Amino acid sequence: MLDQAELSCAIRRHADTVRRVCALYSALTSDAEDVFQEVFLKFATHPGFESPDHEKHWLITVTMNTCKDLLKSARFKRSAPSDQLALYASESISDEVTTVLNAVRNLKTPLRETVYLHYYEGYTAVEIAQLLNSRPNTVYSWLARARKLLEEALHD
Amino acid sequence: MIDDRIRQAFDSVQADEELITRTMTNVTERLTEPPQTPSHWPPPRLWWWLLGALVVVVGVLLMRAVLSTPTDTLTSPNSAPQPAASSAATPSTTHPFDSRVAYRLYLEVxxxxxxxxxxxxxxxSATGLNSDGEAVIADLTLTQRDLETALNELLAQLASAGYLNSEALLVTDIASTEDASAxxxxxxxxxxEQLAAAGSSPQVETQVVDEQTADLADSYSITPTKYLAIRDLLSVDPQATVEQYCDRSITEIRHLAYQHRHGQQGLPSPNSGSGSGTGAGAGSGTGQHQTGQGSTAHPGRHGSGGRPS
Incomplete structure (x- = not known):
């Protein structure tokens, strides 16, 4: 188990990644806070990672699963009506960013995860297939559909 | 173009310092918490199992208690029904039963x-003075019961055996050194009361005799009334003996005495007529001689108290 210093360092190192994955599912900071606690608690008690990439893959996967659990929870369904998803908590976010994030968030799962992993994290279709427990060709198909939907949503 | 917009949008999403600080604090607190012990021990499911086992054990114990109840306290369909008064008539076990004899009650039919x-x-105690009397009380438990219960069972037995028909003569004698009027x-x-309830209407004679007469009757194993009837017969037939007439019925003995006195048959019976106090015991007992349910039947035509055919 990590000591406090190692845990602080790890949280700072991966906080932005976890926050971005959270943004795929919910715009609310309170939800992100719950996800942060769960993810980093599991991270702190994890026996160890083989490599930095493994660590990052593990964090992304656990964050996605935690967010999905949160979306399915009764508390989230009561407190987060769909119209609130269009709002983002941070005041520093511009309209352009909000528009793009909402467009990605409006994609169905697993299209939104595929878009994030490919366009932001730079994962290949093969890596995404491993992360999402699917096949590469299916990931290519998801990427094509997602790109088409995003072009329609973001077309001025 | 879309690639850049997506990359720029996600670049703008960053964890603020407050979120990181709170996460570090909360995770650290949760990591340093002592391991939580189960709030329920034993767990709820185990409680249900224990409750079920307890119910089963109690059920088994109840079943064993019911099955181990002595059979004599259970009502068996083959057992004879106990008279309702028998249990109430049993003397209290807190006081010893007084076995000192104060009265002797004789019945003959x-x-x-x-x-x-x-x-x-x-x-x-209950004693049969002849073989029929012994047979009647053989199936009855009369000792340590009150007189009402004993008479009830005794009369029921006599009625069921057919002795208490309308032509029978039921004689009862009471001997005591104390006042027997009560x-x-x-x-x-x-x-x-009990003959009416049973629908029987035999002729009934009840008298109180002195202890000496009762002792003499006991010596011949007959009732005092029969002893007095034989004595009456002997007064008119000196050659006769008591033993000679012990097996004869009271009605027969009285009829023989009547014959000796009047020298002929067919005259009215000494027992005929209601309320007659002229029986053989008149003058020999204590004078308390009563006859009930007067009958016009002639004693010579039938054996009094004999078992009806």
């Missing part, structure tokens, strides 16, 4: 028997 009673009018009243009312 062909079967002859003697009940010895204590001062509380509870039966101390007992006589009790016996008379019990006989009247």
């Amino acid at each position: 062909n079967p002859a028997l003697e009940l010895q009673l204590n001062a509380d009018q509870w039966v101390v 007992l006589m009243t009790t016996v008379q009312s019990q006989l009247t």
